[in-house]
Amino acid sequence: QLQLQESGPGLVKPSETLSLTCTVSGGSISSSSYHWAWIRQPPGKGLEWIGSIYYSGNTYYSPSLKSRVTISVDTSKNQFSLKLSSVTAADTAVYYCAREQASSSDSWGQGYLVTVSS
Amino acid sequence: QSALTQPPSASGSPGQSVTISCTGTSSDVGGYNQVSWYQQHPGKAPKRMIYEVSKRPSGVPDRFSGSKSGNTASLTVSGLQAEDEADYYCSSHAGSNNAHVVFGGGTKLTVL
Numbered sequence: 240q241l242q243l244q245e246s247g248p249g250l251v252k253p254s255e256t257l258s259l260t261c262t263v264s265g266g267s268i269s270s271s272s273y274h275w276a277w278i279r280q281p282p283g284k285g286l287e288w289i290g291s292i293y294y295s296g297n298t299y300y301s302p303s304l305k306s307r308v309t310i311s312v313d314t315s316k317n318q319f320s321l322k323l324s325s326v327t328a329a330d331t332a333v334y335y336c337a338r339e340q341a342s343s344s345d346s347w348g349q350g351y352l353v354t355v356s357s
Numbered sequence: 358q359s360a361l362t363q364p365p366s367a368s369g370s371p372g373q374s375v376t377i378s379c380t381g382t383s384s385d386v387g388g389y390n391q392v393s394w395y396q397q398h399p400g401k402a403p404k405r406m407i408y409e410v411s412k413r414p415s416g417v418p419d420r421f422s423g424s425k426s427g428n429t430a431s432l433t434v435s436g437l438q439a440e441d442e443a444d445y446y447c448s449s450h451a452g453s454n455n456a457h458v459v460f461g462g463g464t465k466l467t468v469l
């Protein structure tokens with residue numbers, strides 16, 4: 240059974256870079272059938288798609304976050320990562336990683352709260 | 358402001374049916390048959406209930422159904438049960454030159 244697990248610092252200072260890693264188990268990140276996505280949810284608010292990556296390294300980003308986001312993949316570790324630069328309090332959210340196919344996420348991590356505060 | 362528009366709330370009594378709408382544009386909902394619906398209970402990760410407009414993943418009750426007309430997609434929950442009370446989000450593929458995914462703002466479904 241596929242499992243995804245987010246990890247990284249839970250507290251980031253304003254203006255710094257948020258970095259998270261998603262470790263995939265029970266399946267290969269190199270599968271040609273899937274993309275791997277990051278989605279976030281500010282406390283009490285709705286879901287926001289951040290971007291996704293294919294195992295080959297092709298990336299797709301939200302137009303509203305594109306200037307600050309980098310998603311990368313490490314197939315040797317079966318992991319993919321998110322970097323979000325110049326963070327502010329508005330970037331405080333639960334960050335989910337997910338497996339995506341045809342723009343639909345069928346498996347999700349449990350979510351990881353990242354707080355932006357000095 | 359979310360890219361896709363959903364009503365903030367919906368409600369129904371046990372056994373009734375309720376329909377949640379999701380309105381976009383010809384650049385997302387209307388342009389692609391890649392609309393999904395997710396159910397989210399408090400403190401939990403979202404769970405996919407519908408994909409490609411009307412397909413139901415294995416294990417999702419057939420009480421859940423999806424449809425689309427023009428730029429508006431809909432999720433119908435028939436035979437409402439207490440455990441259906443949750444937040445529901447729609448999403449769609451968007452953009453031809455800059456492919457991405459957009460979500461709706463979410464609908465809180467209350468079972469009365």
